[in-house]
Amino acid sequence: xxxxxxxxxxxxxxxxxxxxxxxxxxxxxxxxxxxxxxxxxxxxxxxxxxxxxxxxxxxxxxxxxxxxxxxxxxxxxxxxxxxxxxxxxxxxxxxxxxxxxxxxxxxxxxxxxxxxxxxxxxxxxxxxxxxxxxxxxxxxxxxxxxxxxxxxxxxxxxxxxxxxxxxxxxxxxxxxxxxxxxxxxxxxxxxxxxxxxxxxxxxxxxxxxxxxxxxxxxxxxxxxxxxxxxxxxxxxxxxxxxxxxxxxxxxxxxxxxxxxxxxxxxxxxxxxxxxxxxxx
Amino acid sequence: xxxxxxxxxxxxxxxxxxxxxxxxxxxxxxxxxxxxxxxxxxxxxxxxxxxxxxxxxxxxxxxxxxxxxxxxxxxxxxxxxxxxxxxxxxxxxxxxxxxxxxxxxxxxxxxxxxxxxxxxxxxxxxxxxxxxxxxxxxxxxxxxxxxxxxxxxxxxxxxxxxxxxxxxxxxxxxxxxxxxxxxxxxxxxxxxxxxxxxxxxxxxxxxxxxxxxxxxxxxxxxxxxxxxxxxxxxxxxxxxxxxxxxxxxxxxxxxxxxxxxxxxxxxxxxxxxxxxxxxxxxxxxxxxxxxxxxx
Numbered sequence: 001x002x003x004x005x006x007x008x009x010x011x012x013x014x015x016x017x018x019x020x021x022x023x024x025x026x027x028x029x030x031x032x033x034x035x036x037x038x039x040x041x042x043x044x045x046x047x048x049x050x051x052x053x054x055x056x057x058x059x060x061x062x063x064x065x066x067x068x069x070x071x072x073x074x075x076x077x078x079x080x081x082x083x084x085x086x087x088x089x090x091x092x093x094x095x096x097x098x099x100x101x102x103x104x105x106x107x108x109x110x111x112x113x114x115x116x117x118x119x120x121x122x123x124x125x126x127x128x129x130x131x132x133x134x135x136x137x138x139x140x141x142x143x144x145x146x147x148x149x150x151x152x153x154x155x156x157x158x159x160x161x162x163x164x165x166x167x168x169x170x171x172x173x174x175x176x177x178x179x180x181x182x183x184x185x186x187x188x189x190x191x192x193x194x195x196x197x198x199x200x201x202x203x204x205x206x207x208x209x210x211x212x213x214x215x216x217x218x219x220x221x222x223x224x225x226x227x228x229x230x231x232x233x234x235x236x237x238x239x240x241x242x243x244x245x246x247x248x249x250x251x252x253x254x255x256x257x258x259x260x261x262x263x264x265x266x267x268x269x270x271x272x273x274x275x276x277x278x279x280x
Numbered sequence: 281x282x283x284x285x286x287x288x289x290x291x292x293x294x295x296x297x298x299x300x301x302x303x304x305x306x307x308x309x310x311x312x313x314x315x316x317x318x319x320x321x322x323x324x325x326x327x328x329x330x331x332x333x334x335x336x337x338x339x340x341x342x343x344x345x346x347x348x349x350x351x352x353x354x355x356x357x358x359x360x361x362x363x364x365x366x367x368x369x370x371x372x373x374x375x376x377x378x379x380x381x382x383x384x385x386x387x388x389x390x391x392x393x394x395x396x397x398x399x400x401x402x403x404x405x406x407x408x409x410x411x412x413x414x415x416x417x418x419x420x421x422x423x424x425x426x427x428x429x430x431x432x433x434x435x436x437x438x439x440x441x442x443x444x445x446x447x448x449x450x451x452x453x454x455x456x457x458x459x460x461x462x463x464x465x466x467x468x469x470x471x472x473x474x475x476x477x478x479x480x481x482x483x484x485x486x487x488x489x490x491x492x493x494x495x496x497x498x499x500x501x502x503x504x505x506x507x508x509x510x511x512x513x514x515x516x517x518x519x520x521x522x523x524x525x526x527x528x529x530x531x532x533x534x535x536x537x538x539x540x541x542x543x544x545x546x547x548x549x550x551x552x553x554x555x556x557x558x559x560x561x562x563x564x565x566x567x568x569x570x571x572x573x574x575x
Contacts, residue, residue, distance in 0.1 A: 011381040018390035024405050027416060044416040094301035097294035116309055120558055122509040122530045123551045126537050126544050127312035127319060150308030153301055182293050211398035213512045218538050229400040233516055236404060244408050251401045258396040266389055274460040
């Protein structure tokens with residue numbers, strides 16, 4: 001068989017597989033748009049007709065349920081953006097001297113950070129709870145933002161240091177001769193040159209904070225402060241017997257921000273995963 | 281102005297840059313790790329102001345805690361059983377995508393998409409798909425003449441439903457990593473092998489597999505560290521059931537500390553046992569795979 005025929009067949013096969021791979025997600029979207037009485041129809045209907053956005057309205061605004069998805073969506077946005085800000089700032093500041101300056105303890109600090117990537121998050125769950133409780137941070141934004149940021153910090157340092165090492169140092173040397181201090185060089189030269197990798201780190205940090213489940217499950221006990229994954233998991237308990245419509249509407253809403261980021265920055269996300277994995 | 285201020289200028293400068301991050305790191309990573317070790321030797325409870333040192337009592341009690349044994353076994357079973365599909369499915373897809381198919385970006389994106397979802401969203405998706413009464417998979421399987429059981433309510437299939445869910449969730453992530461590894465293999469090697477008459481399977485075994493060894497190592501270690509901590513899928517899909525058939529270590533830890541007993545000491549002992557198991561597995565894999573990475 002000639003190469004191009006073979007390649008065309010393989011392409012067709014892969015497209016079929018990819019579509020099949022997306023079917024579960026499509027089914028969730030379809031279900032969320034159906035009228036309640038059509039959701040349980042057999043055989044399964046893949047076109048939601050007549051369509052309704054009623055389930056979205058209910059999970060976003062109805063206050064009769066234990067967990068309100070609208071409020072949870074807002075909480076998740078605050079926590080994720082807060083965590084992104086803390087992670088990007090602290091890891092960029094820490095990665096810079098590790099890449100560019102000589103000082104006592106440099107390899108120790110770097111070794112500790114890389115080693116900490118092996119610490120399973122589940123192992124520090126209980127003591128982290130004790131700490132956050134002692135700080136009076138349970139059910140607060142900072143009680144979610146700061147631990148989420150700490151989880152991603154070491155990875156961020158690693159990723160950014162790797163990138164800083166590839167920036168030619170002539171620009172910084174020139175600025176130094178002109179009398180610029182290290183902070184000016186860092187903010188004026190290094191950070192602007194690092195925008196792609198800072199973007200990749202921001203997406204990574206956003207994803208981990210947006211999707212984390214176990215930590216907020218224990219660190220938040222006020223329904224008004226639940227982030228999306230916790231609210232969704234509890235929504236399931238509230239609706240189980242009645243209908244999948246509102247649950248699926250909640251699931252679609254929870255997927256939207258990252259779907260948008262993903263469609264806009266597909267390349268960058270993939271690049272971020274690649275760099276993080278292979279230079280490790 | 282001084283003529284030149286070398287990189288060493290301002291002895292404190294590097295530490296000032298490092299300070300915010302290191303404070304965060306020390307307070308929320310290092311300190312909890314050590315505090316957890318201490319707690320595991322105490323009778324700490326939620327709300328108990330004073331905790332006393334109880335020696336290895338928490339660890340000794342784990343020896344008798346049959347539910348802990350079950351959850352450890354389940355977790356090990358899950359980790360081992362999921363390793364083959366987690367290694368093989370993304371590899372198969374990556375090799376296929378690397379053979380010059382069209383629409384590569386779309387295809388890669390389609391497989392990667394579930395990885396952008398939270399574990400809860402993924403769990404709810406599959407809960408609905410596998411619903412024994414109204415889930416579409418039930419309908420189609422029955423239509424195809426395959427006897428349908430309630431996958432999640434049957435102890436012999438519940439863990440496999442969780443594995444299926446996880447494979448769907450993470451395949452895209454490992455696919456991207458494999459693809460990057462494959463692209464780093466020089467094309468000339470395959471061309472030379474083809475000239476020598478090697479077929480597709482032969483060159484896959486003799487070129488692709490050995491050169492991908494570091495990538496395998498990364499995927500394996502990442503997968504094992506993640507698998508031993510599996511929680512979200514179980515929480516949403518089965519809550520550990522039926523019976524204790526899918527109860528995992530982190531779930532048991534979570535319930536011991538935050539649901540039933542609020543016993544922080546016992547939960548911390550579980551955490552450290554889990555940590556040591558993960559560490560042992562990771563080191564074992566490094567030894568097994570590192571030893572052969574000489575070219």
